[in-house]
Amino acid sequence: MQHSVFISGAAQGIGAEIARLFHKNGYKVGIYDINEEQAQALAAELGTDAKAGYLDVSNYRQWQIALQEFKNWAGELNILVNNAGILYSGPFENTTIQSHHRTVDINIKGVLNGCHTALAHLKEASFARVINLSSASAIYGQADLASYSASKFAVRGLTEALDVEWQKHHIRVLDVMPLFVQTNMVKNMDAGSIQNIGVDLTPADVAKQVLHLAQQKDHALIPTHTPVGIKTKLMYQLSSISPQFLNRLTNIFLSKRS
Template sequence: MHDTVFITGAGAGIGRETALLFAANGWFVGAADRDEAALKALAAELGEERCTTHVMDVVDEVSVQQGLDDFARKTDGQLRLLHNNAGILKVGRFEDIPMATHRQIVDINVTGLITVLHAAFPYLKATPGAQVINMSSASAAFGIPDFASYSASKHAVRAMTEALSIEWEEHDIQVGDLMPPFVSTGMVKSNEGQSALFSSMGVNLDARDVAAAVWEQAHHPRLHRPLSAQFRAMWPLAKSAPSALTRAVIKRLWR
């Protein structure tokens, strides 16, 4: 069996491009998503000999366990890389977003990620040199207006990444995350008119750029990998600058 990767949210956008890239480089891909039609289209493009597909809802523990168990049966229990990519975004003033949507953001972006990590652990532990790549965000550096719940969820992803990078080290599992700013995907495009930050900061990455970063992270892992030249330059400042300064910069961009 070649190197193996399991990708959540693989039906579109970043997840789909990541599946295509890894399969093209000889990896066996487990593609998971709620969208069965999208998975069938992906499987037709990849070829059944290079992938398995799994209709999965990351907030459904039974669904997640079944998907990972089915994948592992095809890989002799091996999982070299888990890419936690599934997530949702809703942009707007906090009070204008329905409570049900806030809850859904947290359920999918945080609880879903935790559920997948928990179910994947035995297979990661059984694989020498295993790795997790979580999808965090530039918004995990400081809370972002118009993105309050999403930003909070990505702060949680960052914290989970940091904690497990220590806990799972003894099991030879490397845990890191990607921190992209805005990426031109369907998820972002459906929200673009809802915040001035899209125009002030720009949408300068596409799904293939992020897939390439997943590939780079798989071969040269870091705890946090900020994406885009703009955010890579800002990241050291965001970590060391006084909170009041970071807040003032973000407020200005938001206005």
């Protein structure tokens, strides 16, 4: 049976690359974004088995409408990819409180809304999985990315909790944790860490990991978290074995501005 994937924030960047790759591999693809015009253009580019629609992930009612619409079109919802996200950078106090709140609304509430709305549909599917976009910023809180980093810690925690809780429904809830990716989100980013670490990953690198997690059938042995890229994997492993003071000193060093 042809499986389906619903992707939030899929009109550009990582989301669009995920949509292209899943479509290439024979999935029915839902391309949903607050920029509906761009989402429709991508669906038209892909052609058959691609459907686009409007979705503001911070709006729970819009999630209900979008997922029901997609399920009616695709037959069932197999994979939910919570990709939509925003980033504000710079010193915490120089970022408006409205921007911090918007980060919470999209990066945290958006994922909560997606998971909460999707469960009823996923429980009815022959195969079901949730893949969230977390970040290397959820390994240790990042200076000049405070609310973004906090939001990705929330995604990491929600992923872990639901991955355990939803085992009774035979639904794995997983995340990918990339470092900085070559998208519009990181252009002109005001943070020392991006200057020191660099931007080595492409949207295609992340999309490949998402597809890999979607296709793995060895249900119980799939790790809950998948760091993307050599640098992220190294940071992830070191953080788990290094003393806390050393992790802090490492992040102070990485956040220094040139």
